[in-house]
Amino acid sequence: MHKVPRRNIIILSVAAVVAGILGYYLWQYGKYVTPAKIGDVAPDIKAVTVTGQNFELKSLQGEPVFLNFFTPWCPPCIQETPDLIAFAKQYGNRIHVVLIDRGDDSVLVRNYVSKYHVPSEMTVLLSPSDHWSPPYGVTGQPETFLISSSGKIVRHIIGPLTEAQMVQYAKEAGLQTQ
Template sequence: MNGAGEGSSASSGPGAPTPQAFKWALLIPVVLLGAALAYAAWHLAGGGGPKAAVGQSAPELTLTDLEGRTFHLSDYRGRVVVLNFFTSWCPPCQQEAPDLARFAQSAGPGTVLVMVDRGEAEGPVRRFIQQYGIDAHVVMDPDNRASQAFGVTGQPETFIIDRQGIIRQHVIGPTTATGLEQMTAPWE
């Protein structure tokens, strides 16, 4: 009874680790290390930094518009800015678009609508703006850095920024032309 089978059963007897246990023992630290590295990269990229908040100065944005020009949010100091984050494929953004068009047409000269597209190609954005007839300054946020700076987690999200560059309102979800008129009126 002292054959080869008996010797091999002694090494895998009760209490001895199985090959699966060794795999899990190696896999768990690798997964945890990967998660820690992903979190560190997200944090360094701005994901963990301070976010824009009502009552604080709006973060500076430097983006490119649909005509290839550089856009700086600070260039609009002295005007009320309605800063709308959107994507063309988003149903709530599509629902909101006619109201944005109406608001842009009725807004006084001291108010400007700036729309920030979140990571799309220019073609769909141009079609969206043309389809709804929106007269706005449209800028592209291809890497979502502007969205991160403002703490945007979805779309649409809209910020009302007063003439001094202070965020006065933050709306999550679609808004209306009437709502925008009411939110901007105190700051005009």
């Protein structure tokens, strides 16, 4: 029987430990970087509203959610704003309308809320480091996710929407228009 040198055993042992640690970290990284898709439970969002209140998306479970990623300076987001406001005023008591900023300064977001008279039926979240875009796979703005009352993503739309489109897609999430 051939004897394996002790040095080779040590090298193989260290390599196995390093590979295990690296595999664990890659697995953990993949859990947070792999974006949610239609049918998945929406990743929880913990943020602060533009008015300074703590917010958790999971607290809205039981009712549908219209989640819109935006920036206050983007032309398509600004184009969509009047429709978002009209939608929220009409249906805000039956679906949560949540806007989440993609990394802008809070003053810029507050100016947007003030300039466009964003109503209380809309929750506007601050995300100074744009922390919540990766879990949702957001790469631009506006991007909208419709989330059912059970917390699952039922639709992902890239680009601005009209009020009629918002209503149509929100029905898929469980919005009752009657």
